[in-house]
Structures are given as structure tokens and as C-alpha cells.
Amino acid sequence: MTTAPTATSADTARYVLVQQFYARQMQALDDCRFEEYAATFTEDGTFQHTPGTEPARTREGITAELHAFHEQRFRDDPVQRRHYFNQIVLDPLPDGTFASTVYALIVRTRLGERPEVWPSCVVRDVLVIDGDRVLTRSRTVGYDQLADEQ
Amino acid sequence: MTTAPTATSADTARYVLVQQFYARQMQALDDCRFEEYAATFTEDGTFQHTPGTEPARTREGITAELHAFHEQRFRDDPVQRRHYFNQIVLDPLPDGTFASTVYALIVRTRLGERPEVWPSCVVRDVLVIDGDRVLTRSRTVGYDQLADEQ
Amino acid sequence: MTTAPTATSADTARYVLVQQFYARQMQALDDCRFEEYAATFTEDGTFQHTPGTEPARTREGITAELHAFHEQRFRDDPVQRRHYFNQIVLDPLPDGTFASTVYALIVRTRLGERPEVWPSCVVRDVLVIDGDRVLTRSRTVGYDQLADEQ
Numbered sequence: 001m002t003t004a005p006t007a008t009s010a011d012t013a014r015y016v017l018v019q020q021f022y023a024r025q026m027q028a029l030d031d032c033r034f035e036e037y038a039a040t041f042t043e044d045g046t047f048q049h050t051p052g053t054e055p056a057r058t059r060e061g062i063t064a065e066l067h068a069f070h071e072q073r074f075r076d077d078p079v080q081r082r083h084y085f086n087q088i089v090l091d092p093l094p095d096g097t098f099a100s101t102v103y104a105l106i107v108r109t110r111l112g113e114r115p116e117v118w119p120s121c122v123v124r125d126v127l128v129i130d131g132d133r134v135l136t137r138s139r140t141v142g143y144d145q146l147a148d149e150q
Numbered sequence: 151m152t153t154a155p156t157a158t159s160a161d162t163a164r165y166v167l168v169q170q171f172y173a174r175q176m177q178a179l180d181d182c183r184f185e186e187y188a189a190t191f192t193e194d195g196t197f198q199h200t201p202g203t204e205p206a207r208t209r210e211g212i213t214a215e216l217h218a219f220h221e222q223r224f225r226d227d228p229v230q231r232r233h234y235f236n237q238i239v240l241d242p243l244p245d246g247t248f249a250s251t252v253y254a255l256i257v258r259t260r261l262g263e264r265p266e267v268w269p270s271c272v273v274r275d276v277l278v279i280d281g282d283r284v285l286t287r288s289r290t291v292g293y294d295q296l297a298d299e300q
Numbered sequence: 301m302t303t304a305p306t307a308t309s310a311d312t313a314r315y316v317l318v319q320q321f322y323a324r325q326m327q328a329l330d331d332c333r334f335e336e337y338a339a340t341f342t343e344d345g346t347f348q349h350t351p352g353t354e355p356a357r358t359r360e361g362i363t364a365e366l367h368a369f370h371e372q373r374f375r376d377d378p379v380q381r382r383h384y385f386n387q388i389v390l391d392p393l394p395d396g397t398f399a400s401t402v403y404a405l406i407v408r409t410r411l412g413e414r415p416e417v418w419p420s421c422v423v424r425d426v427l428v429i430d431g432d433r434v435l436t437r438s439r440t441v442g443y444d445q446l447a448d449e450q
Contacts, residue, residue, distance in 0.1 A: 003281050004281070005167055005279070007166070009159055010305055011163075012159070012162060012166045012167075013305040015169070016166060016316060017305055017307060017312075020388075022387065023388055027403075080444040082387075082444070083387070084384070086236070087233070087234070089173045103234065105265075107405060107417070109444035109445050112445055115405075115417060115420040117264075117265060117267050117417050118264040118265050120230070120232055120259050120265040131303050131305060132305055132307050145259050145263055145265075154310040157313045159309055162317075165319070236323075236382075236384045237326055237382075238320075239323045239327055240320070267417050269415065270380070270382055294382070294407075294409035296411070297411055
């Protein structure tokens with residue numbers, strides 16, 4: 001009734017590479033290592049973390065945007081954020097890149113307090129996977145509490 | 151002191167196939183693509199999402215049940231649900247199928263509001279894995295706030 | 301533009317082994333199978349679950365500590381806990397072991413109530429991976445609501 005998996009080792013390896021890529025990428029973001037986070041994008045990568053705004057462009061642009069965002073949002077209210085990724089769906093695109101659709105739940109904790117769990121998001125990435133190197137070419141974040149993004 | 155893993159590529163591939171299967175299955179459910187969700191079950195599949203009730207049976211039955219459930223529960227109170235799966239334990243069964251025991255945390259968000267995180271569940275599946283094809287033969291959902299299910 | 305992954309099957313298999321290891325380890329802990337949990341540590345393993353305290357040592361010591369901790373904390377206030385692990389980063393260490401840095405979100409549910417989500421943690425393990433056998437040599441848990449642990 002059952003036979004052994006026939007998934008090529010390349011398919012298996014690719015999915016696991018993407019899991020590891022996201023783990024390092026999001027630990028870098030949550031630790032505020034913004035240059036390291038930006039380096040996980042392609043040189044011309046784009047990152048739209050707020051719907052309706054222009055995405056940040058290029059590694060330099062993404063780094064600058066993250067510094068500005070954190071300064072504005074968290075300087076007077078420091079929190080430890082954790083991005084929980086789940087249910088990664090990887091679909092090949094015609095140009096050899098991959099569409100990645102991932103749930104992201106953000107957990108934020110202030111000193112001495114219990115964590116707040118919000119927002120609940122869907123991250124839509126285009127990933128360039130070259131050998132063992134994974135890079136994000138574009139990232140768009142949709143928020144479940146907003147309507148316009150499905 | 152350490153040696154390379156000897157896990158067969160079949161063992162590794164199978165676990166990764168199951169991760170990918172769950173990702174697509176639950177994105178289908180959360181996007182209310184119920185026919186697509188039902189098609190991830192075997193033809194004679196069963197799905198018990200509420201303890202103490204009869205499980206839905208067959209793909210048609212599962213589709214109908216989900217339409218009815220969503221109509222009843224969410225028509226007047228629409229929410230975006232997200233099913234977070236975690237800690238997948240896969241055990242081979244004597245007939246060649248696999249028992250899969252998975253944590254599932256459900257996150258639900260209303261427009262303009264912060265997410266609610268509930269319920270906390272354990273999903274107990276029997277999976278039929280034939281080559282690269284994974285199907286759920288039976289699914290039973292246990293809820294942590296209820297006592298009878300351990 | 302893209303080429304197939306070149307990750308060795310050993311690298312891929314190792315990451316997937318660690319995922320499976322954590323799934324079984326934490327289901328054992330959450331089901332209060334403390335001897336089974338302790339057996340996932342090396343004979344001389346250490347487990348520090350509370351910052352500023354001495355870690356529990358050896359499998360016997362870890363088992364005893366967990367029984368005492370649960371008796372003290374949960375005897376009069378039983379909860380079902382679930383440990384959600386995410387974003388596993390695995391780094392080889394010079395002695396052949398692996399540093400594993402993992403997010404851990406704990407979900408606790410009382411009978412008849414909605415789950416509470418806390419605390420938000422980072423687990424820092426040293427893992428001994430010998431063939432397909434994974435064991436925790438040391439575990440240190442850091443809590444996001446405390447400052448001293450980054």
C-alpha cells in the first residue's frame with residue numbers, strides 16, 4: 001500500500017534550507033542585527049513591512065528603514081520581539097525563483113511583563129535559491145487585522 | 151565522538167513531506183478552500199474536530215461539514231483563523247501508515263482587532279504516505295481546555 | 301540563475317533529526333513523562349530552566365527536579381503546558397557537538413479556560429549528535445521578560 005518517498009534529495013534539501021534560512025534571518029531581526037538581516041536580501045531586494053507604503057529597497061535601504069522604524073516605535077517602549085514562522089509553502093516560479101507563503105506570529109515582551117501576541121501576519125516572499133544560498137528578493141507582509149491583503 | 155547521520159534519505163524526505171503537506175493543508179483550511187482541504191483526506195477519510203460528536207466522513211462529508219460549521223460560527227462574526235502546527239511526531243504503524251501527533255495552536259483575528267490565541271489543541275492523524283503523496287486517513291482533535299482526551 | 305541545492309544529505313538529515321528530537325522531547329515534557337524527558341539528555345547532561353539557579357545535573361537529577369517543580373507549581377493549579385519551538389539555528393562547535401538556539405513559546409491551559417501564552421523564551425542547547433541519536437548535553441533557558449540573558 002505504501003511506497004518509499006520519491007522526493008528528490010534536492011526538493012527535500014531545498015525546503016530544509018529555507019527553514020534554516022528563515023531561522024537565521026528572523027533571529028537576526030529580533031536581535032536587532034539589521035545589517036545582517038538586510039544581507040539576507042538580494043542586492044536589489046525589496047521589503048514592504050507596512051501595507052500601503054512604498055517598500056524599502058536595496059540592503060542599504062532596508063537597513064536604514066529598520067533603524068528608523070525601531071527608533072520611532074521602540075525607543076521609548078523597548079520590547080523583545082520574536083517572529084514565529086509556520087506553515088511554509090514553497091512554490092517554484094517560472095524564472096527559477098520560489099514563492100514562499102508563510103504564517104508569522106509576532107510575540108513581544110516588555111521587561112517584567114507577560115508577552116503580547118500580535119500581529120498575526122502572512123509573509124509573501126520571493127526567494128532566490130542558488131545552490132545552498134537562499135536570499136529574499138522581495139517580501140510583502142499582510143496583516144490579519146487589515147482587510148485588503150488576500 | 152560524533153558520526154554523520156545515518157537516517158535514510160527516505161526517513162528524512164518523509165518528515166519533510168509531512169511538514170509541507172500540513173503547510174498546504176492548513177493554509178487551504180484557513181483560506182476557506184474547503185474542497186481543497188477535503189481533498190487532502192483519503193476518499194474514506196474521517197475528521198473529528200469536536201470531541202463527542204460523530205466525525206465527518208468522506209471528502210464530500212468533510213466539505214459539507216466545514217461549510218456548515220463556518221456558516222454557523224463565523225457568518226456573523228468573521229475571523230481570520232491561522233492554525234500553527236508544531237512538534238510533529240511521526241510513528242510508523244503496522245499497516246504501513248503513520249500516526250502523526252502534532253500540537254496545533256489556533257490564532258483568530260477580527261478586522262481592526264488584536265489576535266486571540268485559542269484553542270490549544272493536539273491533532274492526532276493517521277497519514278497514508280504513498281511515494282510523495284501524503285493523505286490524512288483520519289484526524290481527531292483534542293482540546294487542552296477539555297479533560298477527556300489524553 | 302539557480303542551481304540545485306548542494307547541501308550534503310548529512311546536513312539536511314541532521315536538521316530534520318533535530319526537529320524530530322525536539323518534537324518527541326517536548327511532547328514528553330508536556331505529558332509529564334519526566335524520565336523520558338531526562339533520557340533525552342546525556343548521562344552528565346545539565347538543565348537550567350530558571351536563570352540564576354544551579355542547573356539540574358544528570359538524568360536522575362533532572363527527573364527529580366522536574367517532579368519537584370511540578371509538585372510545587374502545578375499541584376494546586378493544574379495546567380496543560382505546550383512548548384512551541386521555532387526558528388532552530390544549528391551551529392557546529394569545535395568539539396563536534398552543535399549549538400542549537402531555538403525560540404520557545406509556552407502555552408498553558410486550565411480546564412475550561414482559554415490558553416495563556418507565556419513565557420516567551422530562547423532555549424540554548426548543546427546537542428550531541430551521533431549518527432541518528434541526538435542528546436542534549438546542556439540546556440539553558442532565557443526569558444524575554446528578564447533582562448540579563450542575551
